[in-house]
Amino acid sequence: QVQLVESGGGLVQAGGSLRLSCAASGRTISNYAMGWFRQAPGKEREFVAVISWSGGSTNYPDFVKGRFTISRDGAKNLVYLQMDSLKPEDTAVYFCAAERTLSRNFMPTDPNKYDYWGQGTQVTVSS
Numbered sequence: 001q002v003q004l005v006e007s008g009g010g011l012v013q014a015g016g017s018l019r020l021s022c023a024a025s026g027r028t029i030s031n032y033a034m035g036w037f038r039q040a041p042g043k044e045r046e047f048v049a050v051i052s053w054s055g056g057s058t059n060y061p062d063f064v065k066g067r068f069t070i071s072r073d074g075a076k077n078l079v080y081l082q083m084d085s086l087k088p089e090d091t092a093v094y095f096c097a098a099e100r101t102l103s104r105n106f107m108p109t110d111p112n113k114y115d116y117w118g119q120g121t122q123v124t125v126s127s
Contacts, residue, residue: 002026002116004096009121016086016125022079022096022118029053033099033106034072034079035114038092038123047109048094049081054104061109064090086125093120 008020022034035050049070051058058070069082079096097114099106108114 002029002032002098004098004116004118006094006096006118006121009094009123011124011126012086014086014088014125014127017082017084018086018123020081020083020094020096020121020123022081024077024079024098028074029072029077029079029098030074031100031102032116033101033108034070035097035099035108035111036068036070036079036081037095037097037111038090039095039120040092043092045095045111047111050107050109051079052104052107053101057105057107059107059109083123086123088125088127091123091125093122095120 003025036048039045051070067085072079096118098116099114
């Protein structure tokens with residue numbers, strides 16, 4: 001079992017930056033694809049970023065591409081989401097997710113593909 005705990009959320013003005021962290025425990029996540037998702041009130045959970053188990057590949061939806069960066073630190077069992085040029089529409093609860101894989105190319109964008117989730121951290125961007 002993998003336990004995930006997100007941190008780093010908060011209130012920021014539009015144009016500002018935040019860095020979210022996802023701390024994993026229970027086992028190493030070195031062979032897990034790691035994703036970030038977000039959910040705003042009244043909306044479905046949506047894909048924000050994913051990184052392969054090796055850290056060599058990443059993927060983002062167009063609406064965050066160039067603004068958000070996902071990375072991982074295998075030694076510390078941590079995953080990060082650097083968020084720059086934040087917009088009010090980025091306001092949501094952000095979730096970290098993990099899925100074990102044997103494929104270096106496995107980077108799911110569908111939240112149903114992930115077995116492990118954190119509790120989420122609130123990000124609020126004011127205009």
